Amino acid sequence: MSVHTLTVDGEEVAVPAGATLLDAVRAAGAELPTLCHLDGLTPVGACRLCLVELEGSGKLQPACATAAGEGMAVLTQTPQLQAYRRMAVELFFAEGNHVCAFCVANGNCELQDVAVAVGMDHSRFPYQYPQRRVDASHPHFAIDHHRCILCTRCMRVCDEIEGAHVWDVANRGGECSIIAGLDQPWGEVQACTSCGKCVDVCPTGAIFRKDDTTAEKQTHRERPQLLRDAREKRQWQNQ
Numbered sequence: 001m002s003v004h005t006l007t008v009d010g011e012e013v014a015v016p017a018g019a020t021l022l023d024a025v026r027a028a029g030a031e032l033p034t035l036c037h038l039d040g041l042t043p044v045g046a047c048r049l050c051l052v053e054l055e056g057s058g059k060l061q062p063a064c065a066t067a068a069g070e071g072m073a074v075l076t077q078t079p080q081l082q083a084y085r086r087m088a089v090e091l092f093f094a095e096g097n098h099v100c101a102f103c104v105a106n107g108n109c110e111l112q113d114v115a116v117a118v119g120m121d122h123s124r125f126p127y128q129y130p131q132r133r134v135d136a137s138h139p140h141f142a143i144d145h146h147r148c149i150l151c152t153r154c155m156r157v158c159d160e161i162e163g164a165h166v167w168d169v170a171n172r173g174g175e176c177s178i179i180a181g182l183d184q185p186w187g188e189v190q191a192c193t194s195c196g197k198c199v200d201v202c203p204t205g206a207i208f209r210k211d212d213t214t215a216e217k218q219t220h221r222e223r224p225q226l227l228r229d230a231r232e233k234r235q236w237q238n239q
């Protein structure tokens, strides 16, 4: 197996060819905040939280979507990166309506976890208080677009693991949103198998089970990787 040798914050690591910079960072025992990334799903580099710097070039790259290369020198904790990460999290909170005290994911929310990790205690950006839709037309689940951070995990798990491709992203800029089917009420989309994978992977309280009340949502972010391994490597948990 061919490997690449590189450094992460001065620490030398070797990763298999095809590994990402995020794999290399993890192999070095370092941590990076991530929101759009989920092991088992195709990386998209959408949230920009895992930005790292390539020493020498000063270039910032999303670690989850950048291939590790021989001889790279990766920096993960420069003051510039820390400032960018904090700003990105502040913008997530300012753009949506994240009223944690009334959220099903309170206490089990990756956006909250990331805010703590980057030391965000308030947002310097004005809150937008957007007026968005809540779609409760599905018999078991609902989506509250006020809490959606457009990470597209729901879209990717539904497409890549479940094979139903119920979700898509529509529009651009401030109008950008996740849509079900052809922008229909979720409950009318016949392709939905009601498997709940999108509920399991949504990092916030945007997609939830109807019987979950405040602070009750439990995510299962390990499931896409378990399912992918089970199918590709024929590794079943009950073997």
Ligand code: SF4
Pocket: 157, 158, 162, 164, 165, 166, 167, 191, 192, 193, 194, 195, 196, 197, 198, 199
């Ligand atoms: S419940 Fe399953 S099939 Fe329906 S939208 Fe979610 S992931 Fe797709």
Ligand code: SF4
Pocket: 143, 147, 148, 149, 150, 151, 152, 153, 154, 155, 178, 201, 202, 203, 204, 206, 207
């Ligand atoms: S609904 Fe949840 S999983 Fe889907 S894009 Fe929004 S935050 Fe991400």
Ligand code: FES
Pocket: 033, 034, 035, 036, 037, 044, 045, 046, 047, 048, 049, 050, 051, 062, 063, 064, 065
């Ligand atoms: S986790 Fe890498 S860009 Fe979102």
